Amino acid sequence: MVVFDKPKSLADVPLHYCPGCTHGIIHRLVAEAIDELGIEGKTIGVAPVGCSVLAYNYFTCDMVEAAHGRAPAVATGLKRSDPDNHIVFTYQGDGDLASIGMAETVHAAARNENITIIFVNNAIYGMTGGQMAPTSLPGQVTQTSPYGRDTSHCGFPVKVSEMLSQLDGAGYIERVAVNNVKNVRNAKKAIKKAFQNQIDKKGFSLIEVISTCPTNWGMTPEKALEWVEEKMIPYYPLGVYKDRDADNKAE
C-alpha cells in the first residue's frame, strides 16, 4: 500500500527553490488539491514574476507566465474565455501581488472574479536578492532597508487579507502558514476550499500563505520557521477573514 506519493499534478522535476524555502510545501498543497478535486485536465495556472516565476515548469496542468503583478488580469482573461470549463489559479508572491500588482488584485476581488489566488507572503523580494517588500515587517532588515524598515520613512506593511476582506466582491479570504504540521494541514484545507469554491462558482478566493525565505532573511531554515511563529504570525494573524458562504448561512 502506498502511504506517501508525489501528487500527479506536480511535475517530476527538481525545483530551483533555495534549501529550506517553503515554496515546495505550498506547491505540493496546490497540486494535492487539484488531484483530490479531479480538476487537473481543466486547470490553467498563472505563474508570477518573482521566486515562483518558473512555477510553470512544476505543475502538470496548462500554465501561463504573466507579466509582473498582472496575474489576476491574465487569470480574468483565461477564466472569461470559457467560464464553465476553465479552473484558473494564480500563484503570486508579495511583491508581485501586493506592490506592482495591487490594482489587479483589488479589482479582481472587487469583481468577484471566479478565480483562486495563492498568495505567498514571505515579507521580502526573494528572486532579486532580498529587497524590502510591501509586507516586510517594521524594523525588518533587507537589502533596501539596511537599517531596518523605518515606518516613518517608508510606511507600513500591507495586510492583504484584512484589506481585501472589506470588499463586497471578495468571496473567501483566509490567511494560513506552513511553519509546522498543524498549520500545513490547515493550509491544505484552505487551499482546497479555495478551489472548491471556484468549481461551485462562488467567486473570488484568496489564500494568503505565510512563507519563509531563509536565504534572504539570513537564517537557517529552522530559525526561519521560528521567525514565522515569533514575528510574522503576530503581525499577520492566521484565520478566515471573509467567507461569504458561511456568513450567508449564518444569517
Added chain:
Amino acid sequence: MAEKVLMKGNEAIAEAAILAGCRHYFGYPITPQTEIAAYMAKKMPKIGGCFLQAESEVAAINMVYGVAGTGKRVMTSSSSPGISLKAEGLSYLAGSDLPSLVVNVQRGGPGLGGIQPSQSDYFQATKGGGHGDFRMIVLAPSSVQEMADLTIKGFDLAEKYRMTSMILADGTMGQMMEPVSLEAPELNEYDKSWAVTGTKCERNKNIINSLSLVPEELERLNFERYERYKAIEENEVMYEEYMMDDAEICISAFGIAARVAKNAINAARKEGIKAGLIRPITLWPFPNEAFRKAADKVDCFISVELSMGQMIEDIRLASECKKPVYLCNRVGGMIPSPEMVLESIKAHSKGGTK
C-alpha cells in the same frame, strides 16, 4: 454585397470585430474611441460574448493576453496615452507569440496631449511598441469601410502569424460617419495546438511564456520570430497608388491625411502639375518596393502627416534618399487642409518656389 449602413468609424470596427468572430473585448475609457467599448458593452451580452471594463489599460491588455492564450479571438482598443500603458502587454504578447487585435484611435501628444486627431504614434506603432525586438502588423484605414475591412483582416493576420495586429486610426477616422457594408467573412482555420484550454488529461501541458533564461535559446526564438516577420514583409504589404503612372511628385500619406492629399492632387492636376499618391495601408510592413520604384520616376516626395514627421523617415529609407523628401504637416490635433498640401505641391514642383 450587404446593404450599406451609416456608421461611425469606431462602431464599424466594433461590428466588424464581432463579424470576425471576436467574442471578448477588454477596455478602459479614453477619448476619442469610447464608441468601440459602448458598442461592445451593448452587443456582447446579447451574443454570448464578454465585454469587460478593466480597471486600467494595463489590466485590459493583460486580460487580452489571457484570452489570447486560450486561442480565442480577442481585442482591446484605446487612444495614444492608453496605448503607452499597454506597451508592456504588447511586448509580452509578442514574446509569447499570441494573436490579438489592438486598436489605437490616435490623439495629439505627447503626454496627455489633446483629444483631437493625430498620427504621432507612428513611431510607437511601427518601431517601438514596447521593450525588446518585435513587430506588430500595423494597418492604417482611410475610410469607415476600411476601419471594418482592416479589422477583419487584422484578426486573420494576427492568427496566421501569431502576433498583434494594430489598427492605427486617428480621431477623425473614429468619429466620422460614412456608409459601410458589413458582411461576415469566411474565417480561415489556423493551428491552435499551442493554446491553454486545459489538458483534459489527454495531452502534455502547454505553456504560454515569454521567459527564456538560456541566451542561446532566447536568441533562437528571436531569430525564428524574425523569419516569420520576413514572410510578412514578403507577402502582406498593402498600399494604394493614386495617379502614380505619370507622377512627377509623389505624395505619401495614410489615414485621414491621404484623403486630404487626394483632394490636393486633384487640384494640382487641374493646374497641370503631375502629382500622385502612394498610400501605405500596412505601415508595417512598409511598402518599401513601391517607394523604391517611385524614386526612379518622380522628382521628389512629400510626406503629408499629422505628426512632426515620422513616416518621412521610412520614405527616405525606402527611396534610398535618391530624391528629396519634404514634409507637409500639422500637429496637436490640427489637420492639413487640401489648400496647404496644394501649396506644398506647387512649391516643390518644377519651377516651384522651393
